[in-house]
Amino acid sequence: MSEFMKGVKLLKHDLTEVDAGEALQGKVVALYFSAGWCPPCKQFTPKLVRFYSNLKAAGKPIEVVFFSRDRTKEDLEENFTEKHADWLAVKFGDPIMAKYQTKYEIKTIPVVRVINAAGKMVVAEGKAQVVESGKSDPMGLFAKWEAACNK
Template sequence: GWCSPCRDFTPVLCDFYTELLEESEPPAPFEVVFISSDHSAEEMLGYMRTMHGDWLALPFHDPYKHDLKKKYNITAIPKLVIVKQTGEVITDKGRKQIRDKGLSCFRNWLEGADIFQNFSS
């Protein structure tokens, strides 16, 4: 909860996620995986309880988070990297795109992931 930009963006991401998964028929092929930069597991859990949508999270002490941060060049937070199921990056500007374009950016991500034909709004 110490990151002001995170507290600002998380509700926007929650709304985006809710619209895609809970208000779309069929639910959109989209999932959020939270990787914490909190200072402790307790801080992470508190933030998740108060701010997060119903999405996945890497456990606080999972060493894989360092590999992911390096792989996706996470140097500042919050950062939203959109990846294919293969892990290939579609965009590392997910946060900006959601802020600028709202739900319309999702169609671009689908086209980038070559799964556009499976989802129509």
């Protein structure tokens, strides 16, 4: 992926750890800021799950990294394992959470930001795009994200 996540350990869906640099290498990366207690997040997460699952089933190189605003480690793990797809998550209490909230200007949730390999935000309104065309044209939306990452 990029130097900015090199050495960071992320959680896989089974709660084992994986190196972010290796797991994100060569992928279109969407950062998903959300929480289990948040009503708009509860409405949006299934849409993102469907979008992601369709792309993975088609063999597209996409990865979502979940940045949880859940209040406890247990809440994060329950929310992540029960409501999310087989994507990755930042560990509870990891300092990159606050760093990336600032870097990617996260003021409310849910938010999806697509980043390129250098960590630059290339799509700010990922959530709106998934709501608008994630179900009707997932491949077209992925192609736009991929093109933005490769500019």
